[in-house]
Amino acid sequence: MKSDCIPFKKTGYFSNLICDYLDEKETLKPFFNRFSSLDNFKDQLLEKQANFPIENRTVLNGAMKRQYANIDISRSTELHIELLKDKSTFTVVTGHQLNLFTGPLYFLYKIISTINLTQQLKEVYPNYNFVPVYWMATEDHDFDEINYFNFKGKKLQWNKIASGAVGHLNTDGLDDIYDMFSLEIGMGQNAEELKALFKKAYLEHSNLTDATRYLANELFGEYGLVIVDGDDRELKKLLVPYAKMDILENSGYKAVSETSQKLEQLPENYGIQVNPREINYFYLKDGVRERIIEENGLFYINDTDLRFTEEEVLKELENYPERFSPNVISRPLYQEIILPNLCYIGGGGELAYWLELKSSFEEMGITFPILLLRNSALVITxxxxxxxxxxxxxxxxxxxxxxxxxxxxxxxxxxxxxxxxxxxxxxxxxxxxxxxxxxxxxxxxxxxxxxxxxxxxxxxxxxxxxxxxxxxxxxxxxxxxxxxxxxxxxxxxxxQERNLNFSELYLEYGKELIPVLMKELKPLSGEFNILTMD
Structure with missing residues (x-):
């Protein structure tokens, strides 16, 4: 293995905003809490520890035990779930959609960055525990973004009429994808392992959430990865007071709009990644995930006949918190409410919208996490x-x-x-x-x-x-x-990482692929990796 790297700026594939963030440009400092250096994690964990209720840990631990009830887990993951109850335990989180068979290769890089950072933090801060978390975007409703993966230049696509949260979708029809994949993949031990992995994940689980959890656990369970599904009634109970502020006071809209304007007015002309809505929640029920819109004191569910008075919408929120689904603005807040989290690891586009959110966290009294650009790599066979x-x-x-x-x-x-x-x-x-x-x-x-x-x-x-x-x-x-x-x-x-599926590299390197990537990708390196395989 030959490992090399170049600055992100020299690749030509990363925005000026992200390159300037990596350079800790002075004009961007108001938009983040602490930069992602090892030294800064000490103050971050002390702040989070003081600002994270112990009762939230109990709820989180119970939710994880329920979500893992029907899956075989490693001793490391089981230990990490137990450690979440301890006030000296913190998480590092990455999130991703439920892309079919992991989707693009960078799915692996996100999770590897997360696991490696927790291990590095443990070496520097041995008196604390650090748990790697993959947050599944089970409530996302953009099916067209996740219903395929690329293999050897071909698009293997799940053709299905779908609506609502993708995590709720049943896996009917994925046997056709399995058959196509089997025809394309060829022979050999690595090919058989990939076919077995796809089959067990998608043909032996009834919905996309369970299938994705199984797949991620098979790939990374031995490293202690904890997989979180936010589409959980007990976890969403912790979100209720914050959702009230957003729905009734438009607190998220006001704070993020103000920050976005400041970011937009900088001389660097960065532009805006996402725009907030007056209400940053969807209504989620019976295959529907639609925006909540307030007009003249009534709360309408977009493209449905459902409507609520203020009293009724608050009652619905209290009685059925699972029906209120955060959007791209409120989901990061939800994550930081339920997790003792120090750092969010994401791609350039994700970090760009996180940089718009700090003021909304301050408004809600929630600690804003350290933001870290995930590892990127070009793998050369x-x-x-x-x-x-x-x-x-x-x-x-x-x-x-x-x-x-x-x-x-x-x-x-x-x-x-x-x-x-x-x-x-x-x-x-x-x-x-x-x-x-x-x-x-x-x-x-x-x-x-x-x-x-x-x-x-x-x-x-x-x-x-x-x-x-x-x-x-x-x-x-x-x-x-x-x-x-x-x-x-x-x-x-x-x-490459935005197009290739991990299966193409797995065909060549098999079970050695992930350990090799784990060894070579350094989450705090701040550079683009070039890995030439032996």
């Missing part, structure tokens, strides 16, 4: 590594847009100089003499000199482009091989 060596390609250049990548490499390997910069300088020097002459005569001649300079410089630009184009034709075979390997490593001209 042994075969791909040999191709890169043969073509003499710099890995950093692979992150360039394809046209820039080709142009740069053609210039490097050509036996003639395609850079006309010396000719431009020479031409400009000659025109300086003409300008001096023009100063001594009519001004109209000065304009003619300027026009001729522009014309000739443009002509040089065109000649340079034509020469580059000619060299591309001459080196066509090299260009084809270059673009093929770049397309392999950056499918759909995007990061």
């Amino acid at each position: 042994q075969k791909q590594g040999k191709k890169l060596t043969k073509l003499n390609l710099d890995i950093e250049d692979l992150f360039l847009k394809q046209n820039s990548f080709i142009n740069k490499k053609i210039r490097n390997i050509s036996n003639i100089d395609i850079d006309f910069s010396p000719q431009r300088r020479n031409l400009q020097e000659q025109f300086q003499e003409l300008y001096a002459l023009a100063e001594q005569t009519d001004k109209s001649f000065l304009g003619a000199v300027k026009a001729q300079e522009v014309k000739q410089l443009k002509g040089l630009d065109n000649l340079e482009k034509r020469l580059l184009k000619a060299q591309k034709r001459k080196l066509k075979d090299h260009v084809v091989r270059m673009t093929e390997i770049q397309n392999e490593l950056f499918p759909n001209k995007s990061l």
Whole structure:
């Protein structure tokens, strides 16, 4: 294994907002609590410890025991669930949708980052316990985002009419995906293990929540991962007073809107990731997850005939808290209410909207967590590594847009100089003499000199482009091989981790895949990983 890394900023795939956050830019400091350095966790855990009720730990422990009642768990996970009752125990959390068969590869990176950080924290703060948590987005209702995964360039999609929270969906129809996957995956021990994993997860569990819990537990249970389903009546009882503030006082809307405006007004022009609503909760019942909208003192459930008076909606909230589902603004708050959490680990888009939320946490009296960008990686197989060596390609250049990548490499390997910069300088020097002459005569001649300079410089630009184009034709075979390997490593001209499913790497490396990634990915490194496998 050869491990290397480059700064996130140099990849070209991360926003200015995230790059500036990683640089701890001064203008962003009002939007987060503490930066993600090991030293800062000491103050974070002391603040959270003082601000997290012991009774919430009891509720959390009971909920986890219920949620794990029908699943075989490792001793490490069982111990972590018990430790949640202890005031010296804290969590590190990542969250993700219930993507079919984990969806994109970065699902693994999120959870590995989370587990590795808890282990690192335990080494530095041995008197405390740290539990890695995967929060399943069971209440999300965007089925089209989670109903497929990519395998060897093909999209294996679950075609189903669906509505409401995806976690409630039954797994009918996934036997068709299993059959397609089995046909595509081929033979061998690793292939058989993948087929068995898919079958046990999706064909032997009746709903998507249970299937995803089983799958994540099989992949990471031995590391003590605790999987949390927030779609839980007892856990949501803890949310009730905060939901009241949002529904009746629009507290989340006011706080987040104010923060968003401040973020938007910064000279860096970051833009806004999400916009709050007056009420940041959905109503969840019988296959429906729709917005709650207040008009003239009545509370309507969007696209239904349901409506409540203020008294009725409060009674519904008290009696059936499970029917109130947080949206993207209120879900982070819910997470921090029920978990003794220190840090949230997410992708760039997630951290961008978390940076809008600090004021709403302050409004509700909840400690705002440390935010950490998850690990990212480009995994290069042994075969791909040999191709890169043969073509003499710099890995950093692979992150360039394809046209820039080709142009740069053609210039490097050509036996003639395609850079006309010396000719431009020479031409400009000659025109300086003409300008001096023009100063001594009519001004109209000065304009003619300027026009001729522009014309000739443009002509040089065109000649340079034509020469580059000619060299591309001459080196066509090299260009084809270059673009093929770049397309392999950056499918759909995007990061590998956003397209590839873990199964493709598992086919090659089997049960060694996750341990290798666990060893190589360092959550606090602050750089993009490049892993060349042996």
